[in-house]
Amino acid sequence: AQTVTQSQPEMSVQEAETVTLSCTYDTSESDYYLFWYKQPPSRQMILVIRQEAYKQQNATENRFSVNFQKAAKSFSLKISDSQLGDAAMYFCAYIESGSRLTFGEGTQLTVNP
């Protein structure tokens, strides 16, 4: 079965510092897409960043970047210069040949002032 594992249920970071959230996944496909979603207390899922598996270059969106290791099936999210508004639940997910997003269990990020 396809799975996504987020081994850190909770993480905390000081404002303005950097934090890395871990994610590993299992798939037999060679072509797929990986995502990090943010879910604040409002509960709406917000796309943070996405990575196409066939691209070797790691995706970057402003303060957010990923470390994509295809052979290791690892997809970590780095948040630089953390802000109070970054506090949320973060979900790693992927989509392959089917229609569904498969999500991990999430990492609750706390940002300390």
Added chain:
Amino acid sequence: DAGVTQSPTHLIKTRGQQVTLRCSPKSGHDTVSWYQQALGQGPQFIFQYYEEEERQRGNFPDRFSGHQFPNYSSELNVNALLLGDSALYLCASSLFPTSSGNTIYFGEGSWLTVV
């Protein structure tokens, strides 16, 4: 440009009742998917609709059914409610096919509590 809208926001139902949740996709999107998110867990895929047909289904019983209308909006119906159906139900919209990496947008969800 309105994003994905869902209604109702919150509702409480009794065991054995039936519930209908509604979703309007983001403008220009033709595909709607539904997810169930239990408290403290990641969302689980229920099914996806495109061209008014169910295209793929997750591991959910037949009590969960859906519909897509010609204007691309969608409904999720759950019959014979169980306490375990209490969850946040998320609607997601995109262009078809989602497997090509088209961006998937989510609504704010409908909180269902079954008592």
